[in-house]
Amino acid sequence: MTDNTGSDTNGPEARTPRTRRRAASRKAGPPSTPPVSPATAESVPVEAVPVDTVPATTAPDAVPVRKAPGKAETAPKHAGKPKSGSASGGRRGRHERGGDSRGGRRNEQATPAPVDRLGTPRRLPKGGLRIVALGGIGEIGRNMTVFEYDGRLLIVDCGVLFPEDQQPGVDLILPDFRYIEDRMDDVDAVILTHGHEDHIGAIPFLLRLRSDIPVVGSKFTLALVDAKCREHRLRPKLVEVTEGERTTHGPFDCEYFAVNHSIPDAIAVAIRTPAGVVLHTGDIKLDQLPLDGRLTDLAGFSRLGDEGVDLFLVDSTNAEVPGFVTPEREIGGVLDQVIGKAKQRVIVASFASHVHRIQQIIDVAHTHNRRVCFVGRSMVRNMQIAQDLGYLSMPDGVVVDIDTAATLPDHRVVLISTGSQGEPLSALSRMARGEHRQINIRADDLVVLASSLIPGNENSVFAVVNGLAKRGATVITQQSAKVHVSGHASAGELLYLYNAVRPSNAMPVHGEWRHLRANAALAVATGVPEDRVVLAEDGVVVDLVDGRAEIVGRVPVGHVYVDGLSVGDVGESTLSERLVLGEGGFIAITVAIDATTGRAVSSPEVSGRGFSDDPDALKSAADLVDQVLDSLAAEGVSDAHRIAQGIRRAVGRWVSDTYRRRPMIVPTVLAVGAD
Numbered sequence: 122m123t124d125n126t127g128s129d130t131n132g133p134e135a136r137t138p139r140t141r142r143r144a145a146s147r148k149a150g151p152p153s154t155p156p157v158s159p160a161t162a163e164s165v166p167v168e169a170v171p172v173d174t175v176p177a178t179t180a181p182d183a184v185p186v187r188k189a190p191g192k193a194e195t196a197p198k199h200a201g202k203p204k205s206g207s208a209s210g211g212r213r214g215r216h217e218r219g220g221d222s223r224g225g226r227r228n229e230q231a232t233p234a235p236v237d238r239l240g241t242p243r244r245l246p247k248g249g250l251r252i253v254a255l256g257g258i259g260e261i262g263r264n265m266t267v268f269e270y271d272g273r274l275l276i277v278d279c280g281v282l283f284p285e286d287q288q289p290g291v292d293l294i295l296p297d298f299r300y301i302e303d304r305m306d307d308v309d310a311v312i313l314t315h316g317h318e319d320h321i322g323a324i325p326f327l328l329r330l331r332s333d334i335p336v337v338g339s340k341f342t343l344a345l346v347d348a349k350c351r352e353h354r355l356r357p358k359l360v361e362v363t364e365g366e367r368t369t370h371g372p373f374d375c376e377y378f379a380v381n382h383s384i385p386d387a388i389a390v391a392i393r394t395p396a397g398v399v400l401h402t403g404d405i406k407l408d409q410l411p412l413d414g415r416l417t418d419l420a421g422f423s424r425l426g427d428e429g430v431d432l433f434l435v436d437s438t439n440a441e442v443p444g445f446v447t448p449e450r451e452i453g454g455v456l457d458q459v460i461g462k463a464k465q466r467v468i469v470a471s472f473a474s475h476v477h478r479i480q481q482i483i484d485v486a487h488t489h490n491r492r493v494c495f496v497g498r499s500m501v502r503n504m505q506i507a508q509d510l511g512y513l514s515m516p517d518g519v520v521v522d523i524d525t526a527a528t529l530p531d532h533r534v535v536l537i538s539t540g541s542q543g544e545p546l547s548a549l550s551r552m553a554r555g556e557h558r559q560i561n562i563r564a565d566d567l568v569v570l571a572s573s574l575i576p577g578n579e580n581s582v583f584a585v586v587n588g589l590a591k592r593g594a595t596v597i598t599q600q601s602a603k604v605h606v607s608g609h610a611s612a613g614e615l616l617y618l619y620n621a622v623r624p625s626n627a628m629p630v631h632g633e634w635r636h637l638r639a640n641a642a643l644a645v646a647t648g649v650p651e652d653r654v655v656l657a658e659d660g661v662v663v664d665l666v667d668g669r670a671e672i673v674g675r676v677p678v679g680h681v682y683v684d685g686l687s688v689g690d691v692g693e694s695t696l697s698e699r700l701v702l703g704e705g706g707f708i709a710i711t712v713a714i715d716a717t718t719g720r721a722v723s724s725p726e727v728s729g730r731g732f733s734d735d736p737d738a739l740k741s742a743a744d745l746v747d748q749v750l751d752s753l754a755a756e757g758v759s760d761a762h763r764i765a766q767g768i769r770r771a772v773g774r775w776v777s778d779t780y781r782r783r784p785m786i787v788p789t790v791l792a793v794g795a796d
Contacts, residue, residue: 242662242674245269249666250396252432255678256282256296258630258637259658261438262319265296266401266630270394273371274301276311277390277401281322282680283544293683295323297660298330300676305331309371310360313338314380314403315387316345316474325353326683335360337368337375339386344506345474364388364418376425378418380405383608384474385413385512389422396665397431400622404631405436406607407614410448412477413512419621426623432670433624433644437632438609440639445613447606453481455603456571460485465565466531467491468594470541470549471572473499476507478571478605479537480514486535487519494526496560497539497548523559536560541572542582550581553588564593571605612643619647626653626670628663706731706784708739708776710746710768716792719759721750727772732784745775761790 245251250270257264262282268275282294301308311334313321321338324346328334336346337360350357362368364379374393381387382404392399400422407417439446460467460482471478486493493515495501507513526534540549549568551557562568568589570582586596599605610618619627627649629640641654655663655670660678663670712725725746727739749771753764768788776782 239661239672239675242664242676245664246666248396249664250394250399250432252399252434252628252663252665252670253300253676254630254657254659254661255298255300256280256659257319258632258661259634261631261633263294263296263323264320264631265323266434267301268373268392268399270372270396272307273373274304274308275370275373275375275392276301276308276327277392278314278320278403279311279323279327280317280319282319283542293322295326295681295683297678297681298327300678302330305334308334309373310335310337310368312375312390313342313346314390314401315339315382315384316342317384317404317472318474320403321346321349324357325350325355328353328355328357332356333358335370337362337370339363339377339388341384341386341476341507341510341512344510345503348502348506362388364421378421378425379415381408381411381415381417382406383472383477385415385476385507389418391425391430397668398425398429399432399434399665400425400430400624401434401630402436402618404438404609405618406439406446406610407617408446408448410450412449412480419617422618423621426621430622430624431668432626432628432665433619433622434628434630435615435618435640435644436609437629437636437640439607439611440615440629440632440636440643442607442611443613444611446609446611447603449477449481449606452478452571452603452606453485456481456569457485457488459567459569459597459602459604460491460535461489463567464532465567466534466536466563467567467569468536468538468549468552468560469569469571470538472541473497473503473539475572476504476512479504479507482535482537482571483513483515483519487516491533491535492521492526492529493519493535493537494521494523495538496523496536500537500539500548527559531563531566540585541570544581549589550585553585553592555592562589562592562594566594568594568596569604570596570598573599573605573607612639615640615643616647619644619649624649625668626655626665628655628657628670634658706733706782708732708742708772708784708786710742710772710786710788711791712746712750712768712788713791713793714750714759714761714764716794717759718754719750719757719764720754721747722793725750729784732782733780738780741779742772742775745771759792761792765790 242251250268253267253269255265255267256262257266257278257280260282262280264278264280266277268277279296308331311324311327313324313336315321316338321342324336328336328350332355334357336343336357338346340361340363343359343361346357347359360368362377364377367374367376369375372394376391376393378389378391379387380389380403387403387405389400389402389405392401405417407419409416460469469482471482483493495504504513508515521529526536538548538552540547540552544550548557548560552560552562555561566589570586586598589596597604624644627641627644629637629644632640637656637658641656644654645651653670655672657663657672660675661672662674662676664673707730709728709730710725712721713723714720715722725743727743727746729739732738746768749767750764753767758764758767765788768790769786772786772788773783776784776786
């Protein structure tokens with residue numbers, strides 16, 4: 122590991138001018154690692170995890186391990202600075218790394234040192250760049266990153282997250298805009314890396330705060346955004362770019378690079394400011410045989426590496442997966458075999474934006490003399506956009522509407538549907554439940570799930586698969602046939618990216634914690650110093666100052682829930698109550714009391730919903746309420762609120778002891794007889 126002894130960003134070492142050019146001829150792959158002492162082996166990347174204390178070595182050469190908090194906890198701004206004897210006279214560029222830099226620590230006894238917890242970030246130093254993720258780090262979805270320089274803001278992506286089982290009634294989850302909602306006039310632009318919902322889905326909600334923000338993206342991405350905004354009756358200010366172009370937004374000079382993903386027109390963006398160069402990959406993979414011939418621009422990345430990339434934000438989704446992603450072209454042959462052998466109706470579920478996969482299905486259907494029908498509102502809309510823009514080729518007569526498809530023999534039809542992730546309102550989910558108005562699953566139907574399983578959607582997808590199988594369909598998934606490949610780079614491809622870019626600092630993004638850690642390990646393996654790999658999460662503030670990226674604080678970031686037409690008025694307490702209702706049911710207790718004495722003037726009424734089908738299950742609870750009322754009246758308690766609390770506690774204990782359940786208990790105490 123490079124001996125970065127100048128860890129105090131206010132020290133003289135940090136002010137040493139950066140060596141901006143990196144050697145493009147640096148040997149690829151992990152650098153040779155000399156023998157290291159136990160103290161060296163304990164070094165870890167700068168990360169966002171909850172800690173109370175962090176060991177700090179007493180050796181003059183030691184690099185302190187700095188950690189930041191998890192979501193519910195906070196951690197130190199720094200772990201102290203090394204003694205003056207550790208100064209190295211400036212940091213090395215990455216092309217200067219050698220064997221000595223990894224073995225520079227002395228084997229000294231470590232002693233624990235208490236540190237302050239991470240809190241409100243310091244004021245951004247003059248000439249520094251601040252990076253704050255409002256979503257997308259520590260989770261899969263709602264990607265949104267805010268860059269700040271000299272009081273101006275640039276946003277990269279603005280997506281949504283889809284709810285899980287523990288969020289009942291929620292339609293969408295948005296990034297938390299609190300950090301920027303009072304600074305919307307400072308936003309110079311929003312750059313969109315591609316058109317997936319987890320990157321563009323929250324744009325209409327952001328534009329409600331300020332409608333004239335320039336929205337920058339490629340042709341297909343902006344077409345999807347425009348259609349989405351029309352549904353919200355918004356007219357966004359769209360700025361179309363292509364790979365190789367550069368645009369300027371305030372102090373941010375942005376350059377765009379072609380990247381390969383599971384949607385057309387994906388781009389990466391390099392952001393130049395006086396603080397340095399940041400490269401954000403967006404979602405990326407290195408398919409060497411892409412269906413559209415559009416390769417990820419590794420040559421451009423390498424050129425940027427020659428210039429010097431100070432911070433590399435890298436897609437982490439498949440960092441745990443070894444090797445390389447299978448080329449998309451190989452999927453066509455598998456689909457041809459699967460659909461070609463089918464004797465009955467074929468239903469293929471896919472992402473509504475995966476134009477290349479839909480093109481493969483159309484081509485196979487045409488080869489086998491089948492007609493194609495799109496099912497699902499987003500599928501119909503997106504494929505029409507793709508056809509209008511020339512991204513989708515449809516032979517004459519192949520695509521028919523759903524009414525025409527219903528008149529054709531089963532062996533002449535392929536239905537392409539939404540719902541590959543088990544979304545409750547999607548077309549495939551409604552088919553699995555027998556609730557689709559026009560399509561009924563029949564025995565011998567072949568259903569192909571041409572998609573990968575997004576973490577968090579497992580239960581929903583398996584429920585759909587079981588529902589289809591129950592109705593007699595044969596279901597083929599990625600586990601049983603190679604009908605889909607991921608749109609995210611595996612570990613082998615990420616190594617290529619790191620070796621091409623040769624960043625000074627790396628920050629894994631777009632993934633859960635296990636993905637982020639795996640990506641961090643790849644960065645270190647290719648030579649990024651361990652203390653230059655920043656493991657952050659949503660809300661953690663990272664400053665790039667004098668060529669070093671460091672965690673400096675945290676801002677409040679939570680989940681913003683969309684429930685119907687309401688945005689943000691459903692919180693964690695409401696979801697907790699919904700879960701209690703769903704798991705334990707509801708018990709209502711109504712009783713009238715004398716306002717003066719507190720004694721009951723009528724028998725209590727106890728009823729349950731979702732608690733038990735036994736009409737006598739709560740009979741004993743009514744007797745218990747009578748006892749509580751008598752006890753409280755004897756103590757002279759006549760306050761309706763205190764009586765309600767006593768009833769709730771007593772009935773809660775009784776239900777727990779009797780049934781081992783925790784229903785929601787709502788007592789209503791009516792005081793009567795008062796003047």
